[in-house]
Each structure stands twice: as C-alpha cells, then as structure tokens.
Amino acid sequence: MLPELGQLALILALLVTALQAILPLAGAQRGVGAWMALARPAAFVQLALVASAFAILAHAFVAQDFSVRYVATNSNTLLPLVYRYTAVWGAHEGSLLLWALILSLWTAAVALFSKRLPQTVIARVLGVMGAIAFGFLAFLIFTSNPFDRLLPAAMEGRDLNPLLQDPGMIIHPPMLYLGYVGFCVPFAFAIAALLDGRIDARWLRWVRPWTNVAWGFLTIGIALGSWWAYYELGWGGWWFWDPVENASFMPWLAGTALLHSQAVTEKRGTFRGWTLLLAIAAFSLSLLGTFLVRSGVLTSVHAFAADPTRGLFILVFLGLVVGGSLLLYALRAPDDVDGAGNTQPFAPASRETLLLANNLLLTSACAMVLLGTLYPLLADALGLGKISVGPPYFALLFTLLIAPLILLLPFGPLTRWQREQASRPIAMLVPWAGLALGIGVAAFFTAPQGPWKVAAGLAGSAWVLLGTTRFLWSRLRMPGARFTPEMMGMTLAHVGVSVFLIGALLTEGLSRQRELALAPGQSVTLGHHAFRFQGVVRSPGPNYVSDLGTVQVMRDGVALADMHPEKRTYASGGQVMTEAAIAPGMTHDLYVALGEPLGGGSWALRVHVKPFVRWIWLGAVLMALGGFVAATDRRFRHRPSDRTTQ
Amino acid sequence: MTQAGRSLKWLPLLVFAGLAVLLAAGVWLSRRADRDALPSPLLGKHAPEFSLPTLHEPGRLVSLADLKGAPFVLNVWGSWCPSCREEHAVITRFAETKRVRVIGYNWKDEHADALRWLEQLGNPYWVVLVDSDSRYALDWGIYGAPETFLVDGNGMVRWKHVGALSDRIVDHELLPALARAEHAR
Numbered sequence: 001m002l003p004e005l006g007q008l009a010l011i012l013a014l015l016v017t018a019l020q021a022i023l024p025l026a027g028a029q030r031g032v033g034a035w036m037a038l039a040r041p042a043a044f045v046q047l048a049l050v051a052s053a054f055a056i057l058a059h060a061f062v063a064q065d066f067s068v069r070y071v072a073t074n075s076n077t078l079l080p081l082v083y084r085y086t087a088v089w090g091a092h093e094g095s096l097l098l099w100a101l102i103l104s105l106w107t108a109a110v111a112l113f114s115k116r117l118p119q120t121v122i123a124r125v126l127g128v129m130g131a132i133a134f135g136f137l138a139f140l141i142f143t144s145n146p147f148d149r150l151l152p153a154a155m156e157g158r159d160l161n162p163l164l165q166d167p168g169m170i171i172h173p174p175m176l177y178l179g180y181v182g183f184c185v186p187f188a189f190a191i192a193a194l195l196d197g198r199i200d201a202r203w204l205r206w207v208r209p210w211t212n213v214a215w216g217f218l219t220i221g222i223a224l225g226s227w228w229a230y231y232e233l234g235w236g237g238w239w240f241w242d243p244v245e246n247a248s249f250m251p252w253l254a255g256t257a258l259l260h261s262q263a264v265t266e267k268r269g270t271f272r273g274w275t276l277l278l279a280i281a282a283f284s285l286s287l288l289g290t291f292l293v294r295s296g297v298l299t300s301v302h303a304f305a306a307d308p309t310r311g312l313f314i315l316v317f318l319g320l321v322v323g324g325s326l327l328l329y330a331l332r333a334p335d336d337v338d339g340a341g342n343t344q345p346f347a348p349a350s351r352e353t354l355l356l357a358n359n360l361l362l363t364s365a366c367a368m369v370l371l372g373t374l375y376p377l378l379a380d381a382l383g384l385g386k387i388s389v390g391p392p393y394f395a396l397l398f399t400l401l402i403a404p405l406i407l408l409l410p411f412g413p414l415t416r417w418q419r420e421q422a423s424r425p426i427a428m429l430v431p432w433a434g435l436a437l438g439i440g441v442a443a444f445f446t447a448p449q450g451p452w453k454v455a456a457g458l459a460g461s462a463w464v465l466l467g468t469t470r471f472l473w474s475r476l477r478m479p480g481a482r483f484t485p486e487m488m489g490m491t492l493a494h495v496g497v498s499v500f501l502i503g504a505l506l507t508e509g510l511s512r513q514r515e516l517a518l519a520p521g522q523s524v525t526l527g528h529h530a531f532r533f534q535g536v537v538r539s540p541g542p543n544y545v546s547d548l549g550t551v552q553v554m555r556d557g558v559a560l561a562d563m564h565p566e567k568r569t570y571a572s573g574g575q576v577m578t579e580a581a582i583a584p585g586m587t588h589d590l591y592v593a594l595g596e597p598l599g600g601g602s603w604a605l606r607v608h609v610k611p612f613v614r615w616i617w618l619g620a621v622l623m624a625l626g627g628f629v630a631a632t633d634r635r636f637r638h639r640p641s642d643r644t645t646q
Numbered sequence: 647m648t649q650a651g652r653s654l655k656w657l658p659l660l661v662f663a664g665l666a667v668l669l670a671a672g673v674w675l676s677r678r679a680d681r682d683a684l685p686s687p688l689l690g691k692h693a694p695e696f697s698l699p700t701l702h703e704p705g706r707l708v709s710l711a712d713l714k715g716a717p718f719v720l721n722v723w724g725s726w727c728p729s730c731r732e733e734h735a736v737i738t739r740f741a742e743t744k745r746v747r748v749i750g751y752n753w754k755d756e757h758a759d760a761l762r763w764l765e766q767l768g769n770p771y772w773v774v775l776v777d778s779d780s781r782y783a784l785d786w787g788i789y790g791a792p793e794t795f796l797v798d799g800n801g802m803v804r805w806k807h808v809g810a811l812s813d814r815i816v817d818h819e820l821l822p823a824l825a826r827a828e829h830a831r
Contacts, residue, residue, distance in 0.1 A: 277658060284662075297672035311673040319666050326659040333655050374668060381671040515726035516759055596728035604728055 006056035007147040013049035014137040020130030024123035036123035043111035047104040054101045058088050067153035070146045076159035078543035086170045087160040093146035100136045102177045124192035135317045143310045162570045162577045168228035179218020180286040185210040187283035190276045194332045204266045209631035215255045216627030223620035236608045241394040246373045247289030253366035254282040257359045268344050273333040284322040349422040351415045365401040406460050410467020436463035450509025457505025464498040489630025493623045500619025506612040519602035526609050530554045544568040551592050565594040589613050688803040694785035701774035718747040720795040724755040725763035727791040733810035741770035750774035798827040
C-alpha cells in the first residue's frame with residue numbers, strides 16, 4: 001500500500017511542477033499577479049510531495065519490503081541499518097529521486113529567501129526551476145520508477161553493491177547533487193533575466209551567494225568521491241580522469257569561472273552577457289553529466305546500467321533545456337559579449353583583464369575535459385575505431401592550462417578595477433616571486449625523485465600562499481579598510497588552491513610503491529619504512545567474511561603501527577572487496593592493500609608511501625569553506641534600495 | 647554592436663547543436679550489443695618493431711626481425727599480476743606441446759621479482775623480453791596483463807586475447823588461428 005502512495009505522491013508532484021512552470025511564467029509575461037503568486041506555494045507543495053515519496057522509499061528499505069523491485073535489487077536482510085538508508089540512492093532510480101528531492105529543496109529555499117525580489121523575477125525563477133523539476137519527475141515516473149512492484153515478492157534481496165557499503169558513500173552523492181542541482185539557481189536567474197530583457201546588478205548580487213554555496217557543495221562532493229576512490233578501490237590513486245569524474249569536474253570548472261565573472265558583473269557591470277552564458281553553461285554541464293552517467297553512452301567503471309530509452313529521454317530533455325536557453329541567449333543576450341558596448345570600459349592592465357584571463361583559462365580547461373571525454377564517442381560514431389583517451393592527455397593539457405592561472409592568481413586581488421599601473425602589483429609581488437622560485441630550485445635539487453613535480457608543487461604553492469598573504473597584509477594595513485567575509489572567503493579558497501597544489505604534485509612526485517608477493521615473516525622496505533607481513537586470518541563481519549591481514553610497519557627500525565588490510569567476500573553475491581589499510585598522516589599516508597592469496601600463506605601485497613596526499617582533500621575543503629564564508633557577506637542580503645547606504 | 651558580435655551570440659547554440667548530434671549518435675550506437683567489444687587495431691597489421699633486452703641475459707637485445715620467419719605467441723605478464731599466475735599453468739601446458747615458440751613479455755616488473763616468479767612457477771618461455779618502463783607496450787596496445795598475441799611468420803598480428811588464457815580458449819581460438827596463419831602462408 002505504502003509504495004503506491006509514494007507513486008501517487010510523485011504523480012501529484014509532477015502535476016504541481018507543471019502548474020509551477022506554466023502559470024507563473026505566463027503570469028510574468030502578461031502581468032497577471034494572481035498567476036505569479038502561485039509560484040511560492042507550488043514550490044512548498046512540491047517539496048512536501050517529493051519528500052514524502054523519498055521517505056516512503058526509505059521506509060521500504062528499512063522495513064525490507066522486497067515486493068518493491070528496486071528494494072529487492074539493492075538491499076538484503078543482512079544489510080546493516082545505516083546502509084539500508086543509503087541504499088535508497090545506491091542505484092539509478094533512487095539516486096534520481098534524491099536528485100529530484102534536492103532540486104525541490106533548492107526551489108523551496110529560493111521561495112523562502114526571495115521575499116525582497118520583485119514578483120516578476122521570482123515568478124520567472126521559480127517557473128524555470130519548476131520546468132526542470134517537471135522534466136526530472138517525468139523521467140523518474142516514465143522510465144525509472146523506484147516504486148515498481150515485483151510479483152511475486154522476492155524472499156531475499158540481491159544486496160547493495162558492496163562498493164557502496166561505505167561511510168564515504170553515505171554523504172558523497174548528496175553533496176555532489178547539492179552542488180550539481182544548486183547551479184540550477186543561477187541558471188534560473190539567467191533565464192529570468194533573458195526573458196525580462198534586463199540584467200539588473202541587484203538580482204546578481206542576490207544570486208551570488210547561491211552560486212557560492214552550490215559550488216562549495218560540489219567541491220566537497222568531488223573531494224569525497226576522490227577520497228572514496230583512494231581508500232576503497234585499492235589502487236592508491238586519487239583521480240582517474242574517468243568519464244564519471246569528468247562529468248562532475250566540468251560543471252565545477254564552469255562554476256569556478258562563473259563565481260569570478262559574477263563578481264565582475266555585480267561590482268562593475270561588465271561581462272554581463274558572459275556571466276549569463278556561464279550560468280547557463282554550469283547547469284547545462286550538470287545536466288550533460290547526468291546524461292553521460294545514466295544513458296550508457298560512455299562506458300565507465302561506475303556508470304549506471306545502460307538503457308537506450310533513458311538515454312533518449314534525457315537527450316530530448318537536454319536538447320529542450322540547453323537548446324532552448326542558448327536560443328534565448330542568442331536572441332536576447334546584452335550586446336557586451338565581445339567587450340563592445342560596455343558601460344564601464346577597462347584598461348588592459350586592470351583586475352577585469354585578469355579575471356577575463358581566469359575565465360578563459362578555466363573554460364578552456366573545461367572544453368578540453370569535454371573533448372577528451374567525448375572523443376572516444378566521436379571516433380566511434382565516425383567509424384574511426386575504438387579509442388580511449390587516457391590520463392596522459394588530460395594531465396598534460398590540464399597542467400598547461402592551469403599553470404598560467406596559478407601564475408596570475410596572486411595578481412588578481414592586488415590589482416585595481418578598471419585601470420592599474422602595471423608596475424604597482426608587480427613591484428609588490430617581485431620579492432615573493434623570487435622567494436617562491438628559490439624554494440622551487442632548492443626543491444628541484446634536493447628531491448629524492450620526481451624533481452619537476454616536487455619543484456613545481458612547492459614553488460606554485462608558495463607563490464599562491466605568499467601572494468595571498470601579501471594581499472591580506474596590504475588590506476589589513478590600509479587605514480579604515482574593512483575586511484569583509486567576501487574577502488575572507490576568497491582568501492580561504494586561494495589558500496585552499498595552495499594546499500591542493502602541495503598535495504597533488506608532491507603525491508605524484510614523491511610516492512613510492514611496490515606490488516609484490518610476501519610470505520608471512522617476509523618484509524619489504526620503501527624509503528625509511530619497512531613493512532613486515534605477519535599473515536592473514538579469517539574473520540566474520542555482519543554480511544561478509546573477511547581475510548584480515550596484519551602488516552607491521554617500522555620506521556628506521558622502530559615499530560610504528562600494525563596495519564590491517566582486508567579482503568571482504570560478501571555473503572549475498574560473493575563479490576570480493578578490497579579494504580586498504582591506511583595509516584594517515586599530515587606528511588604522508590602509509591597504504592597497504594591485499595591482493596590475491598598465492599598459496600602457502602603468501603599473498604600479493606600492494607604497499608605505498610604517499611606523501612602529503614591528505615593535502616589534496618584539505619585543499620578542497622578550504623576552497624569549499626571559502627565559498628560558504630563568502631556567501632555569508634551581509635552585502636548580498638541588503639535590500640536593493642539600501643544600495644546607497646553602504 | 648558589430649555584426650560579428652551579434653553572430654557570436656549564436657555560437658554557443660551551434661556548438662551545442664553539434665554536441666547534441668554527437669550524443670544522439672551515441673544513444674544510437676549504445677543500442678548495439680557488441681559495442682563494448684574491443685577489437686585490437688593491430689589485428690591483420692604488422693606487429694610493431696621493438697628491441698628489448700632479455701630477462702636472463704640483460705645484455706642481449708631481441709628485435710622483431712630476430713623472431714620473424716616462423717609464427718610465435720607473445721604472452722604479456724608480470725609478477726605483480728594475479729591472473730598471470732592463474733594463467734601460468736595453461737601457458738605451460740601449451741608451451742610444452744612445442745607447437746610454436748612462446749615468448750614472454752615481462753611488463754612493468756622488477757627484475758628480481760620476475761626471476762623469482764619464474765623460479766617458483768617454472769619457465770615455459772622460449773625467451774623472456776623485458777619491458778620494465780613500458781616502452782613498447784603502447785605500440786602493442788597493451789592495457790593490462792595478461793594479454794596474448796599470435797604473430798605469424800611474416801610478422802603480422804593474427805590473433806589477440808585480453809585477460810587470462812584457459813585451455814578452452816587455447817583449443818578453440820588460439821590453435822585454429824595458428825592453423826589459419828600457417829595455412830595462409
């Protein structure tokens with residue numbers, strides 16, 4: 001009975017979103033206040049309905065209702081309670097419902113916090129968000145219904161994919177979707193602005209914190225995915241340039257460009273058309289990511305099951321949303337895309353120019369990732385054979401595009417808007433550039449291995465950190481100057497970049513690893529660390545049996561720790577999962593994964609020492625924190641009429 | 647606003663239209679059941695030239711020209727690769743028939759580990775080539791171990807298998823391919 005109620009809630013939600021999409025948009029166009037006034041209540045009703053459907057599906061998992069096909073496929077009586085909740089979004093149907101729920105949450109939040117906006121604006125924004133929600137709910141109901149019954153009911157469920165039975169997976173998808181879907185807010189504002197025909201700096205000020213928060217969640221979501229891959233896949237890598245990873249990285253790159261260009265448009269009124277285009281692009285790339293992951297068009301290690309019907313549905317939806325918005329853009333965008341017709345002209349040496357360079361580099365990087373991700377498909381479609389684009393392509397081009405961004409980064413905050421004496425910020429930064437270069441040269445000659453990566457990582461990180469500190473210092477020294485949360489957020493995010501550079505490049509340059517067979521009692525030495533294999537014992541877990549290894553680690557002859565890599569065989573399907581043992585540390589992680597048993601008590605082992613690998617995720621957390629802190633700036637919450645009083 | 651600037655605004659839509667056509671082609675292609683099969687681009691083509699040291703005499707270099715003249719089987723393995731260990735018995739049984747030369751291609755391995763592996767499990771190979779830095783693996787299109795190639799006397803790649811060999815694959819695929827290669831000469 002309950003699953004049918006869930007189904008009913010979804011159908012009602014579909015009807016509500018249809019209403020929310022059509023009437024307020026039409027009302028805004030024709031000036032009918034009563035139609036526009038429907039937008040807010042519709043948003044709240046939509047949230048209530050989708051949340052009920054989600055709660056009913058969660059209940060089916062907790063109560064182990066194997067008469068629901070989705071539950072029977074993704075759960076099992078042995079599954080621990082916490083994973084019964086997370087199993088709700090463990091496969092295609094449920095994760096799509098989570099997507100719809102998060103979209104409803106964002107829509108309701110916009111409806112709640114938009115009291116100060118003109119009625120036509122809010123009607124259009126909520127109307128656009130309603131149309132998006134309509135598309136996703138239709139997709140859910142017609143191609144991917146999570147409430148489908150299984151008759152007769154299964155006695156036992158097939159179990160949740162063991163890869164997803166992990167704490168990292170509890171929060172990774174919700175964070176990622178909060179980011180993906182959050183870009184719907186600036187998107188809806190861009191469409192509203194294009195429909196209205198005016199791009200008003202006041203709305204932009206209102207939408208900026210939403211972009212920041214969405215971007216922060218996306219950053220955390222991507223970092224969690226990377227961290228999960230690191231400890232769960234047992235390979236010791238942290239980024240694979242896999243199509244699914246790329247699908248989440250492209251909106252991030254476009255979103256990062258958007259954050260910066262929104263700041264220019266809001267403060268200076270320039271780049272208006274470009275900001276609108278980026279807002280459309282960031283959300284379109286989120287939709288494209290959804291399409292790539294769920295259509296089976298690209299093969300990937302963690303893609304959802306392929307289904308051409310679903311692929312076709314999202315493709316049509318994607319065509320309508322993205323094609324429609326770009327058509328609107330072509331017809332209505334303001335005439336300053338090419339730099340002509342600016343209300344506020346700027347000199348070649350100015351902060352505008354630097355932010356333009358930032359935007360060009362980030363969007364080029366995004367285009368490069370898109371090309372690399374889709375090239376195998378292009379080659380296949382043109383009959384050029386099966387080609388895979390691997391990490392070497394991405395790593396090389398990404399480094400080439402991001403290096404100039406890192407070089408220019410410290411100049412941005414120190415350079416004045418509109419017109420600047422180029423020598424002023426250069427003079428401020430020359431000593432620090434010299435120091436960073438010195439650090440790089442010293443690192444190059446002292447690094448035990450990977451000198452280029454180590455030198456680039458340390459010099460780049462020092463350059464960003466010193467340049468940001470220089471900005472902080474001159475700002476705090478300035479008499480009467482305020483240090484706003486917006487500046488604090490920027491500083492945090494830029495320090496995050498610095499920390500990330502250390503993590504990424506030092507891990508790549510200095511990691512040591514061995515893959516070898518060890519019998520109990522044998523040991524292997526990596527640098528200062530000796531790993532002594534003590535053997536493997538069998539021990540039971542809740543829904544698996546584990547081969548639990550013990551590896552004693554010694555540093556320069558002193559015992560440090562015992563590490564316990566595991567190999568779990570899950571009871572339900574017999575899948576085997578590698579649980580790497582990780583001894584984390586700020587300067588290095590020790591990483592041991594069990595391979596295969598080789599007979600006679602000896603096992604294949606994968607042993608890594610990974611310096612500074614944690615800094616990768618620490619950097620991402622700082623960036624996300626920067627996004628959140630900047631969003632708290634009170635300036636964004638001023639009433640439009642308060643503008644003159646600040 | 648210039649004319650050029652105005653038409654520039656249509657560019658994003660045009661780019662997206664191209665993308666949409668490509669994605670539609672992708673959806674169309676994904677209906678084919680066999681799209682995940684990966685044919686080697688090398689099949690029917692000349693094997694890549696190489697010059698690699700041997701495991702047991704590191705000073706001696708072996709090139710494709712040294713092996714040409716009669717068919718040979720090239721088996722890619724590494725001591726780090728668990729499936730290679732599984733496959734080893736199959737390769738050994740096949741090599742013992744002396745039907746054809748079986749060349750080992752020791753890939754991304756430590757020299758001592760590779761020698762120890764062969765001492766422990768036995769050495770079925772006619773000669774073992776060492777490519778520890780993966781210098782020629784890309785030319786061969788190797789993306790994992792084990793992988794096995796059949797090269798005919800003229801140096802043409804006739805057959806390829808990704809993953810561990812089994813007796814069944816040897817009997818039903820490798821041996822018929824070898825017979826065809828010899829017959830064609």
